Amino acid sequence: xxxxxxxxxxxxxxxxxxxxxxxxxxxxxxxxxxxxxxxxxxxxxxxxxxxxxxxxxxxxxxxxxxxxxxxxxxxxxxxxxxxxxxxxxxxxxxxxxxxxxxxxxxxxxxxxxxxxxxxxxxxxxxxxxxxxxxxxxxxxxxxxxxxxxxxxxxxxxxxxxxxxxxxxxxxxxxxxxxxxxxxxxxxxxxxxxxxxxxxxxxxxxxxxxxxxxxxxxxxxxxxxxxxxxxxxxxxxxxxxxxxxxxxxxxxxxxxxxxxxxxxxxxxxxxxxxxxxxxxxxxxxxxxxxxxxxxxxxxxxxxxxxxxxxxxxxxxxxxxxxxxxxxxxxxxxxxxxxxxxxxxxxxxxxxxxxxxxxxxxxxxxxxxx
Numbered sequence: 282x283x284x285x286x287x288x289x290x291x292x293x294x295x296x297x298x299x300x301x302x303x304x305x306x307x308x309x310x311x312x313x314x315x316x317x318x319x320x321x322x323x324x325x326x327x328x329x330x331x332x333x334x335x336x337x338x339x340x341x342x343x344x345x346x347x348x349x350x351x352x353x354x355x356x357x358x359x360x361x362x363x364x365x366x367x368x369x370x371x372x373x374x375x376x377x378x379x380x381x382x383x384x385x386x387x388x389x390x391x392x393x394x395x396x397x398x399x400x401x402x403x404x405x406x407x408x409x410x411x412x413x414x415x416x417x418x419x420x421x422x423x424x425x426x427x428x429x430x431x432x433x434x435x436x437x438x439x440x441x442x443x444x445x446x447x448x449x450x451x452x453x454x455x456x457x458x459x460x461x462x463x464x465x466x467x468x469x470x471x472x473x474x475x476x477x478x479x480x481x482x483x484x485x486x487x488x489x490x491x492x493x494x495x496x497x498x499x500x501x502x503x504x505x506x507x508x509x510x511x512x513x514x515x516x517x518x519x520x521x522x523x524x525x526x527x528x529x530x531x532x533x534x535x536x537x538x539x540x541x542x543x544x545x546x547x548x549x550x551x552x553x554x555x556x557x558x559x560x561x562x563x564x565x566x567x568x569x570x571x572x573x574x575x576x577x578x579x580x581x582x583x584x585x586x587x588x589x590x591x592x593x594x595x596x597x598x599x600x601x602x603x604x605x606x607x608x609x610x611x612x613x614x615x616x617x618x619x620x621x622x623x624x625x626x627x628x629x630x631x632x633x634x635x636x637x638x639x640x641x642x643x644x645x646x647x648x649x
């Protein structure tokens with residue numbers, strides 16, 4: 282069953298009989314009954330849920346809960362408001378956002394940053410360092426270069442990429458922890474939080490729900506990033522379906538998530554072709570060119586911001602480096618899907634995910 286979008290006046294909508302109409306069979310994010318026939322664990326399935334939706338950051342957002350007291354619905358409604366506040370703060374598509382104010386002025390003088398956003402930027406710095414630069418939130422000039430060239434029906438020249446790379450590198454941003462300010466090395470530097478902002482917003486929503494006493498829920502933004510807290514009908518977590526990266530209308534696996542975040546990255550949908558060559562939308566900030574090593578990446582982490590950033594970083598790093606990262610950090614799990622060799626059969630590499638939490642449609646994981 283598809284889920285009706287939440288009306289603009291959420292509080293009016295939530296106070297009447299429409300609340301009861303929101304109780305429904307599990308929706309898109311909850312997995313269908315998908316299980317590896319060779320395993321004997323009980324298969325995770327979706328049961329009735331309450332779902333609240335909104336739209337922000339150019340995608341759909343949902344808070345999904347087990348049916349319960351009406352108060353949790355109002356609490357979830359308040360939590361969704363947080364996403365809009367964070368979009369106002371972090372968007373690079375409006376000149377009056379705090380992030381754009383920083384981007385426009387931090388080359389002239391240190392710019393003060395709201396405490397929560399400052400801590401996010403410092404987390405970005407740490408993630409960039411641990412991934413050897415495969416994640417870098419100062420890649421905005423590269424993203425804009427490739428977007429412009431795509432609109433013009435061409436790819437950038439080597440000279441254009443090299444020139445733009447002079448404006449990329451979070452290591453050239455100066456952080457003052459005492460004053461909570463940032464400053465840039467040169468004009469043209471700036472932050473673009475597209476690879477971590479949704480995860481950060483999911484964490485903020487989850488924190489609010491837990492502070493208000495909601496113990497079991499799932500929050501997702503854009504269907505690619507989510508965080509599951511607690512349990513769904515006694516199954517030991519929330520069943521979440523993973524789409525087949527070759528046949529996106531199909532699922533190829535189900536994860537049972539409990540107090541974990543998940544994010545998936547890939548260029549199977551967002552890409553363009555030029556002179557017979559395919560160029561994906563995920564750029565390697567170390568080279569300025571699209572990353573090509575993997576078909577898709579799914580990352581599990583304690584927090585959604587970390588999962589969001591690492592799914593992009595692992596895609597850029599490639600199979601061996603991503604696997605090494607997980608081996609050194611057992612709290613991080615991953616499903617790394619290389620490009621298939623000569624057919625539609627997927628051969629995912631699974632790291633740090635227990636077998637009783639991951640259910641493939643079948644052993645071959647093919648998309649046919």
